Every structure is written in C-alpha cells, then in structure tokens.
Amino acid sequence: MFRFTGRFAGVSSLALTMGGLAAGLAIAPQVQAADAHRYAFAIPSQDLARALQEFSRVTGTPVAASPDALRGRRSQAISGTMSAESALARLIDGAHVAAQRRGGTIIVKPLPVAVTPAAVASPPRRAATFEPAGAQLAPVEPASEDIVVTGYIEAVERSLETKRNNDTVSDTITADDMGKLPANNVSEALARMPGVNAVRDATTGEGDRITVRGLSTELNNYSINGVRLGGAGSRDNNFYRGVRLSVLPPDGIKQITVYKTLTPDRDGDALGGSVDISTPTAFDQDPRYVRLSAEGGMLDKYDHRKYGQVSGAVARQFSDNFGVYVSGNWSHRKSQFEQNGVDGDNQPDTWYSDSETLGWDPNRFVMRGMDLGFGETDVRRWGFNTSIDYRSDHHDFHVRGQYNKYQKKEFLNRLNFRNDTSRNSTRLVQVVSANVSLAQPDDNVVGYDDTLGRIYGYTTAQIVDQDGDGLITDADRKSKSFYSLYGGSGTWDPQGFRLRRFWEATNESGNLATANVGGISRFGTVTLDYDVSYSQSQDNLDDGYTLEFRSDKYGWLGNTGVLFSSADDARFPKWLLNAAGMEAVQDPSQYAFSSLEGEVGGSREKLWQAQFNVEWKPDISWLESIKAGGKFYDSRRHTFSGSFLELEADGTMADFSDFFGKNVTSLFGGAYSGLYRLGTTIDNSSMLAELQRAEKGESTIFEGFAVDPANAEISDEDSFRFNERVIAGYAMATARLGRAQVIAGLRLEATRNRIEAYNLDQVQGQRYTTDSSSFANLLPSVHVNYDLDGKTKLRGAVWTSFARPDIARMSSAREYGYDTDPDGDGEQNPISQWILTSISQGNPDLKPMRSLNLDMSLEHYAGRTGAYSVALYYKHITNFLFRSSSSNIRDGTLGENVNPEGVAISMPNNGKWAEVYGVEFSAQQLLHWLPGVLGSLGVGGNLTLQRSKAVTGLSWHPEGYTLPLMETPDTIANLQLFWERKGWEVYGAWNYQSKFMGGIQDFGNNPYEQAYSFVDLTLRKTFLKKSSVQLQVQNLFDAHTYWETVSSGTGASRAYIKNGRTISLGFNLIF
Secondary structure, eight states: OEEEOSTTTTTSSSOOOOTTSOTTOOOHHHHHTGGGSEEEEEEOSOBHHHHHHHHHHHHOOOEEEOGGGSTTOBOOOEEEEEEHHHHHHHHTTTSSEEEEEETTEEEEEEOOOOOOHHHHHSOOOOOOEEEOTTOOOOOOOOGGGOEEEOHHHHHHHHHHHHHHHSSSSEEEEEOOTTSOOSSSSHHHHHTTSTTEEEEEOTTTOOEEEEEETTBOGGGSEEEETTEEOOOOOBTTTTBOSSOOGGGSOSSSOOEEEEESSOOTTSOSOOSSOEEEEEOOOGGGSOSEEEEEEEEEEEESSTTOOEEEEEEEEEEEESSSSEEEEEEEEEEEEEEEEEEEEESSOOEESBOOSOSSOOOOOGGGEEOSEEEEEEEEEEEEEEEEEEEEEEEOSSEEEEEEEEEEEEEEEEEEEEEEEEEEOSSSOEEOBBSSTTOOOOOOGGGOEEEEETTTEEEESOOTTTBOOTTOSSSOBGGGOOEEOSBSSBSTTOBBOOOEEEEEEEEEEEEEEEEEEEEEEEEEEEETTEEEEEEEEEEEEEEEEEEEEEEEEEEEEESBTTBOSOEEEOSSOTTSOEEEOOHHHHHHTTOGGGSBEEEEEEEEEEEEEEEEEEEEEEEEOOSOSSEEEEEEEEEEEEEEEEEEEEEEEEEEOOSBGGGGGGGBOOOBOEEGGGTEEGGGOOBOOBOHHHHHHHHHHHHTTOOSSOEEEEOOGGGOEEOSTTOEEEEEEEEEEEEEEEEEETTEEEEEEEEEEEEEEEEEEEEEOTTTOOEEEEEEEEEEEEEEEEEEEEESSSSEEEEEEEEEEEEOOOTTTTOOOEEEEEESOTTOSSSOOOGGGOEEEEEEEOOTTOOOEEEEEEEEEEEEEETTTEEEEEEEEEEEEEEEOOOOOSSSSOOTTEEEEEOTTSOEEEEEOOOEEEEEEEEEEEEEEEOTTSSGGGGGEEEEEEEEEEEEEEEOOOTTSOTTOEEOOTTOOSEEEEEEEEEEETTEEEEEEEEEEOOEEOOOOGGGOOOEEOOEEEEEEEEEEEETTTEEEEEEEESTTOOOSEEEESSSSSSSEEEEEEOOOEEEEEEEEEO
16 A cells, blocks of 8 residues: 655544544553543544544544545544544545454555445445454555555645535646646746646746636736635736736645636636635644755856745644744746847738738738847745634634835846838828839939929829829829838838837736635534635835937838848847948947936735635435525725836947947857857946936936936826625535435625726816726536545536626726817817717726536546546627726727717627636556556646637627637647656656637737747755755746737747746755
C-alpha cells in the first residue's frame, strides 16, 4: 500500500491517529476498556478519513485502514455523549465499510460489492458493520510492498481525492509536502487543469490571469477560504472586474479548486467557473511546524539577470483546540525582453473609404509602421497570511487574513517607424470613388506648368477639377491620403514617415488583501457557519513616463515613405530605406526632442460582506441534507487617471548623450543586427535620476511642469465611482436515491448599482452626474452524482449563472454634441443659440449576461494508482457583451437611437448571445507495474477541445455576425511526467495553448495571440525526511512568451516577445 509522509500521514498508512498523540504511547489497556467509557462527540459529516481522525482524537483509539477502505467515502454526522462503539457504528453507517477491533487497534476495510441486475436498478443502502474482536480479517499487505509517496505525486493524490469528494464538476491543484504549487505562478499552476488557460503578461512572460472554459477572468468569481475575493480588474485592459492572479505568490496556498458547475450555495455570478483558494491552518500541519524556503535563479541570456525569493511558515497547535499559522513571502525577479511588432493597424494595399468594413484579404495588407525594442522588468512581491483557529466539540472559530503586494517596474527603449500624411500627401480625388481602372498619377503625367505643377492625362469626368480650369493638375490635389489617388484606383504610396525613438518607464503596483472572522457551530443535526469579511484590491500606475524623440521625414535623403518586408521571416519584419537612410537611422542627431510626459492611473475596490449557511441533516434514509443561507456585500470601486509632468527640452537625442545606455547590436538571435540593430538607448537609472531632479526644479536639461506623482492632477473626464450592493439567498436539498445523489435548489441575487461619472457639456458646464440601476437573477440548478460502482462516478448538471455588466459600459458619463452654427453663415453662434444634436453615453441600465449551462462528466478512480475522467460542457449565454475597448465612453456594441426631440443618442445596447461548448479529457497513472526503478514513474495530462462564438452586435457587422470569444483558445493541452524514488524526484511539465482572438479591429483584422508551448523541468532531492533541495529550469526550449499577429494567420506580426529560459536553485527546510 501507499504510505504518505505529508498531511494525510495517517490516513493511508496503518495508523489513523492524531498528530497530538505521542508516538509509541501504550494505549492498549485504555482501548480494551474503551467501551466502558462514554465520550462527547461533535463530528460533522465529512470525508471518512477526517472523521476517523477526529474519532481517534476523542477516544484515544488508533484506527488502521487498507488503502481503498476510505477513498471517496463520507461519514455520517454524530453528536452527543455515547460509547466509542456506538459512535463508530453511527459514524461509518452507509459508508460501505466494516470495522473490527484487533488488540488495541480498530481496523477498517471496505465491504465487498456484489452487483446484480436488481441491485443496479435499485441498490439497497447497506449498513456498515462493526465486528467484535476475534472476527476474521483479510491480512494487511506486507510492509515490503509499501510505496512511499511524497512531493508531486502526493499532491496529485490529494487533488484527486478532493475532486472525487466534491459534489460538483471540479478540478483541484494542491501544494506538495514542501508547500509548493506545481508552478511558480498561480495562473500557470491553474493552467495545468483541464479547461483553464493562462493569459500572460507580455513583458514578464508570467501568467497574469486565467480563462475558465472560454470565459475570461471578469466573467468568473474568486474566493479565499470560501469568502468572496474583491477584484479591481485590469486598468490597462479596460475591464474592472476579475482578479489578476499575478498579485498572489505561489507560497502560503494549500490548494485551489475550480468549480465548473455551481450549486446554489456558491455565488452565482460566474459564467465559466468559481475559483476557491484555500490557505493552510495550524491543524493542517504537525503540532509544531516550521518551514523555510529560499530560491535563487537567473536568465540564461542577455545580461543574466538574477532573481531570488524567500518564504517561510510557522504553525503551532497549542492544544487540541487552539492553533496559529503564519506565513510570509518575498520575491524579487528581474528579467529582460526583446520586442518587435507593428505600429498602428495594418492597411489595405489599395484605397478604402471606410475602415469599419469586412471582406478584406489580410494577406494583401501593408504595414503602416513598426517597432523594435529592448526592455527590462523588475517585479517584487511580498505578503503574508495568517490563520487563528479554535475548535471544540460544538463550535469552531477562526480569524484569517492575508495581504499581498505586487510591484512591477518596466523600462523599454524602442525604435519606431510610422508612415504619415501630415505633409506632401494631398491627392487627386476621383469623381467616381469606386472606379478601380484609372492609371497611376506618376504614369499619367502629360506636361508641366510653373504655377499649376504637373499636368495629368485625366479627364474632369475622372478626377475632380478643384480649381475649375478644365485641366487636371497638381493644383487639384485636395484630400490627404496614404494612397496615390483618393479613390478606388489608389495604391499604397506614403510620402513621408515619422522616425522616432522612445524611452518608456512605468511603475505599477497592485495589492490584494482580505480579513475575515467566522466560525461553525453544531447543534445536533444542524450546522451553522457564518463569516464577516473585508477585502480590497488595487491595480495602479503609480507613475509612468514617456520620452519621445521625433523627426518627420519627407523626402529625407531621397526617401519618401518607409516600406517593410517580412520576406525572410514573418516574425521579424525589416524596414526598407535607401543606403543613406539606413545609415542615418543610427544617428542620434536625426531625432529631435518631442515631448516628455508623466501620468498616473488606477482602479480600486473595497468590499465588505457578511454571509451565513445553515445545514440540517435529518435522520431520513433518502434525505441527506437541507441547506439554506444568505449573503450581503457592498462593493465600492474607483478609477482615476491624471498627469504630473510635462517637460520640454531643446536639441536632439544627441544632446542627451550623458544619459545614453548600452548600444544594442543584436536582438532575436541576430535577426536584428548590423543596419537593422536597435542601436542607441537611454540608461534607465540615469534618466530616472534626472526626472527626480526635474520634480525639484533642478534639472540640467528639462524645463516645464513637474510635480511628485503623488500630487498629480487628476482628470475628471477619465475617472468614475461605482457602488454595487448585493443581497443573495438560497435554499437547496441533497437526496440519496439508490446510487444517485441529487442536489437541487434555487438562488436569488439582487443587485443595486450607483454610478458617478463626468459629463462633457460645453453649454450646461462640465459636471458629475449620478445614475442608479437594479436587477435580480433567479438561478435554479440540479446536480446528479451517480456511483456506477465503487470506483466510477457519473455526474450531470443543469444550472444557471450570470455575470454583471461591464462597469465601464455602465458608466454614467455623457458627451454632448452641438451644432455651433445653426444659421449656417460660417460663423460660430453664441453658446445660447447652439442646438443639441447628439449625445454619447454609457448605459447604466445594461442587463446582466445570463447563462444556461449543461454539464456531464465520467470519472474513474483506479485506487491510488490512477484516475481518468472525461467531461462535456455547453453554455448558452444571453445579453453577451464583448470586452469593451477604449475610453470612458465605450464604442463596442453601440446602438444609435433618436429621442423625441430628434437628438441622436449613442450608447451600448444589451448584447445578443454567445455559445461555448467543449470536452475535457484528463488522466493520471502511476506505472507501478513496470520493473525496478521504472515502477516509480508516472504520467498525467489533460486535453481540452472547445469552441466559442458570440454575436458581436457592432453596427458595422452584418446582423448575426459572430466571432470567437476573446482569450479563448480552441485547444489546451498539458502533459506531466514524474518519477519519485528514495528521496529523488524528477518532474517535467509541458503546457500548450492554441491561438486565441485578443480583440476586435477595423477591416475585420482582429488581433490574435498565437499558440505557445512551454516545457519546465524540476529535479528535487529530499533529505532529513522533510527537507529538500531542487533545481528547476523554466521554458526549457526558449519558446516565445508572447506573439500577437494582425489576424489569425502568422503572415504579419503585431508583437513578438521573448524572455529566455530561467534556471533556479532552491531549498526547503521543514522542522
């Protein structure tokens, strides 16, 4: 059998005793007389292993079990004063196990399962038995066949145990015996589950947030220890719900469960799933527990940037009733990245009249501009969590808190080219814009006039004669364009471009904190749990700087516009200029100082909440429980942005030579070198020091407005406040009908919103306005769990859920448009005579998205050696809205309406519908049948195949036009190989994610994040039984961390980023 050395160190070995009992204590005489005593019991229904642990603690009687005796079984609740024998009989009633006393130990074994046709149709409930001493018992497996299970394998075992015991479709990841998740990042650890993918930070390469079954982070909910977790969303990505898991460290977490179907006792605002994070308590550890971990690492390329992290935990059970757990963590990770991509949307190679059109061939698009850059990131995380627990026979109380801080500094030097039309770009205008047969102007010159310029062979029926002289000449040029003609015959012909270099620096921070007080009280067959909590989260830009050097080049050194070629490799486009231009690109004097600006911004949420649940477990054979509860929470959000710096300087980049950094001569393995090198950069430290001097008025090169970022001028236009109050209640019941467990119930959530935002009104004045809205959601659900046999479970669920509307689209902000010249005389009238013509606004009355969800899963557990599952899911979502785009007035899913006064009102409408469906395969297998050391080898993995589509609702899309959901890959795959023997452990993981759509753009040229795959490898050696040292390589094969393309194909790259591989060495000491 398997012998665990971690948290369940007594569950799957021969002794199921509590850690508080002294090893070797001679208790046999007590056991022999145990039934002469009566004990006070208060053991709730739970996992049978845990219940027997509690029984052992109360009675002082050791309990032993074979490996399969307890797997997936639940106890009955017992409460009151009774003998040990009576208590044990009640405890294991219905669990299909038998208990027998042998000497001073109680041994538990499974009852034989005899399946007959009649039994399958209606299996009777078979009572557990308690056999007196002397009864026959199958011999226990010899110790020589024991397999010691630790590390990753043990964590997988516990995860599967949790999955099996849950009443819903779910998946769990569990920290190993060293307190470590299977990845160095919470998002990346979750991405190893079926149906979950990580959305990565493009520059750090780390997982930032997750998508569950096709639904992005703001469409799911999160909790810590069952208490709702606030989420400020992502300021950069314009969504203000959801949790950025990059804030959380991978330490101090016991396990994370993703509930993919929801019963009524869970918050119903989750279209994809509900993520619950559990933190350790003192009772999850030995009575005295100390852990210290440290790790150091480095990138294998660039400047070999180093990083380090330290974490520790202390736990103490001061008695059987009272314990304290405290953990803390700190990490500092430096990295560098190389980046290229397009600047501005790619354009068709022929003239167009409207960018909001479909039907274009992206293979015929041309690049308007491109970037080449090299950057650095510096990420620090620190935090702590604590749990204070008191447990007694009838009442358990806890105080829990956690605080985590995230800070990221990012620097980027980039070279930029962008074709421009500010000069030399007026064009001849076609009379019939749809005509595509006209000759190009350069091929149709028939003469020249000193005043009119070139004379063309066009007729006035072909080209608009602007000056009315009957000739088509350069004097007839009017509209600016990138194309040779302003009409259908025009081809790509830029006449100039911007040549720029940027130095950009951002200092971002975020935090996530919770504090809660609660408990569980048991009153016979009734259990009451209750909790009061506070949560806060922030996502802030504490200060950000953009330094721009720019020169507009028209006819520069014999060049007009700049062209680009991706002929060699689509990932690495190159700029094309003549020889003089290629050389001059590297000359700092060609870049005039343009601007230096500083900005701040942020998104914050504070969340107060209270909840309770009451559960009754009657003594009725078919009715397991009735449960009801309620919750109230008050969420207050605030977004803001502002500026604190606007500096000027004379000269060119050459005059900033005192601030120059290194000369970057090669990027992407030499793809950009020689004439295509990045070249001169600004040193980060030197420039930051100068900016600090500028804030004090002491700069040697800058002049202008500069204050400390803490005193920034906040823009009312881009700020709003949002208050959301929710009252929820539910009722549900769980019944046992033969082999089927049925859970049915109803949840009601009522939401009230209050939104304050700024109105831009030139007539009535700029001002804040307030809007309110409310809605309620009734959420029925039915779950069925059917035990095909002792190892195989079939689950099915029909359930409903919802997601509250996008906060930014609900904004009460309004922008008013006026006809300032109503009499048409060409002069602006007095303001009192202006006529209101249009209003652009948010829509506080947007309806929530609702989803009808159908799920089915089949799970097979092959003892402790393997587990297999397949799950199907389908979601039909109404009122669906794609994530909003930019600015406070969102332009996605706009509707045009006309009020009774004839004023056009533009605002977001309720969305249409979306569908997500898929299948998940998952398997874990220990290859114990292989000979010798190979018998310690295991393999695991999962595969998710899913499809999604949603009606966009955009005015320029055809009625019913659909696109995939954002951040939703069609394929997610994971493969793990693990081997553990005699303290040595090797763990390899491969993660693959197919491409997904990242947004909606003009021309139907929607950006896609291309597929990626990563391989991580860990080697660990355990010593002193509980301590270890490990070597880890992340991104073993140096794959790209981010690749965004112009469309779904790989022909044109928007951004391509590599960070390199990371090598680390660490240790864990447990005392």
